[in-house]
Amino acid sequence: MVAKTALTRRSLLGAGAALTVAMPAIIRPANAAVTLRLAHPADLSHPVHTEAEAMVKRIAERTGDQVKITIFPNNALGSPVEAAQQTKLGAIDMMLFNPANIESMSKTIGVINIPYQFDSYEHAHKVLDVTARDWLAEQLKQAGFTWIANFEWGFRALSNSRRPVNQPDDVKGLKLRVPPELAIKAAFEALGASTQTIAFQEVYLALANQLVDGQDNPVGTTFAAKFYEAQKHIALTKHIYASIMLCANPRVWSGKLNEEQRKIVSEEAIKAGVAARKGVRDNEEANLAAMEKAGVKVTRPDVAPFRERMGPAYEQLRKALGDKTWDEWAKLVAAARTA
Template sequence: MEVNRRALLLGGAALAAPVLIGRPAAAATTLKLAHLAAESHPGHKAALQMKEAVERRSEGALKIEIFPANQLGAPPEQLEQTKLGVIDMNLPTQGALDKYEKAFATVMAPFIFKDRAHVFAVLDGPFAAWTAPLLEKQGLVQLASWDYGFRNITNSRRPIMTPDDVKGLRIRTPPEVQLVACIEALGARATQIAFTELPSALNQGVVDGQENPVSVIWHMKLHETQPHLALTRHAYNSLVHVINRRRWQSLSASQQEILREESTRAAQAMRRLDEEEEASDLSRIEAAGVKITKPDLAPFRAQMEPAYKRVASYAGEDNMKRMLKIVQDAAA
């Protein structure tokens, strides 16, 4: 009787064992990341680095699915979808973010930064501390400021060496007050065309030129119909890594730490790649037949007073004063 009972117990254990062994592991969490950069752009390369590191460090518990080159809609649509939680993460510029929080409008005020080091001292420090709580109220968590670069003017009409050379040109800009104000202060006519339609508009002569960072000009092949590139570096903007707040709150503390740390590392990688590649991009653009000019920027800056007033009116006088103080302190 005892033997039979033991046999039953052992048999029951044997039957139970496969159930325990075959129990499915917890499903991985997949985060959708949409961005505007081409697949060859440093921004996408940085996103791939982050994806690999997050998946490795989380042992597969966190996965990232990347949708580059505006696959999920134009930049404003991507950001709106991220706020709504349809997309988990996005890399908008400050120009997109300022539609929801005006403090971001101050970053793209023309000619306020000396160089890249000055930019990063501002954006990584006091500016991030100022704006992160503001974004949370909008349903977004700010993880890190990546890079995009200083913006420059291309056109099909003439080389640009002085502000007078810009007068009368039809220049495409995004629908962002700072860039429109800057271009119009130089006497050009700013025209808004969707980024996805820009190559066609340049090819058809709808506008004479456009303004973007060097990396965008190269990777989006905008130089192919633009024989003149002026390194005006008139405004800076970066891609800001944001995640939907509800999605962020659904992650564990350790997953949040991994994601924030790897976003910061991706930002550093993109900055390094952007700086390294700009020289080679310029060489390739020049080799393609584009005439590159390096104008003295002092006369351009001297014409910006109307632009500063327009930016302050849009961003808020107090926001503009606060940003200029941060910029001045970081330059000291």
């Protein structure tokens, strides 16, 4: 028997009464399987994708196929910015994104991309996973996302077709493609380069046609996209650490998954993130060796002199982020050096 929906009308309660409608709660059967969609920008060979696949398999096994996640890699559901917007709206359930992809939704999340703030992979991991974990989760919550785990792209490297980069002055005068991210643009302009924003899918042709001299990306991305085919040099400048974070739509996270399922997804996501980080680092040297074999010259400059040139970039970013956010974040980054 279907329960009646209670309707209390103004005419029955008097002229001053409000109309109220009691809606029945939507209850998912206890044994109903949950099907989720996960989008990300990585190609099929990248550790982010391979470890996401392993994660999805483990989640299905541990939940008895009650949580099934379908992965849409390589920007299949739209650009990272578009997919992030759709995840916030709930059209996509989960996404792996670079914090830069949601800067229009969160002014504060851009702190992760401050140039030369991280001393090493270990330092970056400690900041994101330990000292700044709660702070970042709150920023993502305010932006409309539930943070689950950290994966990574890796430190960004600079490639170009003109000369080896061993010191800051070697960057001066280069025409560089940059994504629409203030931190990257500000960093290179502080080093004396000129920058041009070009969509990722157009970068290869821009390099091949010498519209720009170079570009920057994590080593794995430069290798996978074959940008090195149009470049003579790559320098491990490590100017910005590129994270990639697994987040969910909050209504999906709390409404479709029960407590035990959320626990399993979180555990397996963290495990996958650790494995993806290791894969990125393991692949980095192999990718560099392959590019060297193809004729690309690799340099590994001391990053300290580059960091010393970041004053103008830091001024721009502090202004964009706000003094309070800048100072709060700086304390969390510093704390990780002694934690």
